[in-house]
Amino acid sequence: MRVHFIGIGGIGMSALAQYYLASGHQVSGSDLAPSEMTVLLRKKGARIFIGRHKPGNLPKSIDMVIYTPAAPNSNPELRYAHTLSASAKGVSVSGGKRYPLKILSYPEVLGELTKKYFTIAVSGTHGKSTTTAMTALILVRAGLDPTVIVGAKLKEFSNSNFRMGKSKYLVIEADEHFASFLHYWPQMIVLTNIEEDHLDYYKSLKNILGAFRQYIEHLPKDGMLIVNADGKNSKFKIQNSKLHCKIQNYSLYQKEAEQLRRVLQVPGAHNIANALAALSAARALKIPDRISLKALSEYKGAWRRFEIKRFQVSGYRLQVISDYAHHPTEVQATIQAAKERFPGKKIWAVFQPHQLARTAAFFDKFIGAFDGVDAVVLTKIFEVQGREGKKPPKGRDAKALAAEIKKSKPRTYFVPNFRRIPSFIVKKMGKEDVVLIMGAGDIYKINEAKFWN
Numbered sequence: 001m002r003v004h005f006i007g008i009g010g011i012g013m014s015a016l017a018q019y020y021l022a023s024g025h026q027v028s029g030s031d032l033a034p035s036e037m038t039v040l041l042r043k044k045g046a047r048i049f050i051g052r053h054k055p056g057n058l059p060k061s062i063d064m065v066i067y068t069p070a071a072p073n074s075n076p077e078l079r080y081a082h083t084l085s086a087s088a089k090g091v092s093v094s095g096g097k098r099y100p101l102k103i104l105s106y107p108e109v110l111g112e113l114t115k116k117y118f119t120i121a122v123s124g125t126h127g128k129s130t131t132t133a134m135t136a137l138i139l140v141r142a143g144l145d146p147t148v149i150v151g152a153k154l155k156e157f158s159n160s161n162f163r164m165g166k167s168k169y170l171v172i173e174a175d176e177h178f179a180s181f182l183h184y185w186p187q188m189i190v191l192t193n194i195e196e197d198h199l200d201y202y203k204s205l206k207n208i209l210g211a212f213r214q215y216i217e218h219l220p221k222d223g224m225l226i227v228n229a230d231g232k233n234s235k236f237k238i239q240n241s242k243l244h245c246k247i248q249n250y251s252l253y254q255k256e257a258e259q260l261r262r263v264l265q266v267p268g269a270h271n272i273a274n275a276l277a278a279l280s281a282a283r284a285l286k287i288p289d290r291i292s293l294k295a296l297s298e299y300k301g302a303w304r305r306f307e308i309k310r311f312q313v314s315g316y317r318l319q320v321i322s323d324y325a326h327h328p329t330e331v332q333a334t335i336q337a338a339k340e341r342f343p344g345k346k347i348w349a350v351f352q353p354h355q356l357a358r359t360a361a362f363f364d365k366f367i368g369a370f371d372g373v374d375a376v377v378l379t380k381i382f383e384v385q386g387r388e389g390k391k392p393p394k395g396r397d398a399k400a401l402a403a404e405i406k407k408s409k410p411r412t413y414f415v416p417n418f419r420r421i422p423s424f425i426v427k428k429m430g431k432e433d434v435v436l437i438m439g440a441g442d443i444y445k446i447n448e449a450k451f452w453n
Contacts, residue, residue: 005029007068009038015149018162030057055080064102069178111183117170124192127274132173134278141295142287152302190226194233200357219245226280250276263297268337311452316431322447326354326440328365346374352439353381360396375411378402379418382441422451
């Protein structure tokens with residue numbers, strides 16, 4: 001089968017593309033800009049088009065088009081696909097039978113896969129990627145050989161966000177944005193937490209809770225819900241849902257939390273919670289604790305999840321952490337983890353706000369999110385192409401945010417070009433200071449030696 005992906009470089013889309021490649025299909029795809037994921041896909045045999053989307057990127061003969069939910073209806077490739085579908089050219093012939101061109105979104109295709117496997121879906125506002133990775137690695141060590149689609153690259157998966165297994169098990173990261181998870185039909189849901197986010201789509205917490213309620217009601221009677229008992233919104237979902245499945249709670253107050261604190265290589269209370277969620281999922285699958293704890297103790301972390309690098313700068317070793325945190329709660333948790341990992345050290349927090357709407361919606365919460373660090377450096381907001389609506393209210397941009405933070409934290413700076421941040425910091429920091437880089441955009445690119453030397 002010949003499959004074309006519109007927006008193939010996205011973290012979910014790239015994993016799904018690898019699934020089709022591993023299944024023996026011909027894969028092509030397009031994206032606006034090159035990325036580590038497009039490079040990886042090209043190495044694996046996909047035909048990649050970078051730059052402006054155009055009809056000519058679609059193969060002359062094609063069976064399926066898969067598009068990212070972020071693609072507008074006006075996308076040239078998507079419009080052309082619909083034109084093909086409505087014509088004889090959009091018909092493939094196999095064994096004498098004629099099949100119309102399929103045009104499906106990423107969550108629609110993944111949703112069909114969830115029906116074919118025993119699917120374990122990890123959901124929640126925070127911690128999805130780490131919890132998915134931990135759960136998957138436990139299943140691998142237990143010999144259950146799962147197929148895995150996760151929102152971060154893992155060293156254990158040859159620096160990929162995908163693993164092809166041969167068993168009935170599928171472990172996925174189930175994203176709530178655009179209500180994508182409403183297409184999924186898992187046998188087990190791991191629910192980490194629920195907070196306000198993606199307000200550009202949901203508009204309110206009430207709508208977010210409603211979507212989660214509808215989602216967890218997809219569980220069958222013999223299904224299992226693993227839920228964070230410490231989250232008030234998570235518990236609200238259980239109390240107000242029509243559930244007939246089994247429910248298993250986990251909490252930082254259970255005895256295993258201290259044991260995990262001792263064995264985990266990744267720091268922070270949020271990672272203990274993630275590990276407890278994975279441990280609970282493993283127990284529901286009858287995996288012995290000794291196997292689960294061994295796997296969790298060996299977990300080294302995922303790409304852009306508290307990823308530590310060390311660089312030689314002016315004769316001393318500088319420690320730089322890169323993290324995907326882009327929500328106020330995530331920023332606070334990551335800062336706390338850094339303080340635990342580097343006690344007594346002064347910490348510079350470098351932050352790239354993500355999306356105009358998110359920055360405006362959480363402006364006031366971001367002001368207090370950097371308590372605990374010694375200095376803050378903000379750069380311009382990372383604008384997501386195709387997902388930005390109208391401009392936020394005046395005075396709610398990154399420069400204004402830096403000015404507000406500076407009122408209580410004098411060592412706060414605004415550097416519009418993030419590539420100039422390393423040289424800016426090196427002139428002001430001490431030899432023992434630690435740099436914490438946070439954001440879901442392209443800020444991670446400065447976590448390389450060439451920027452710090």
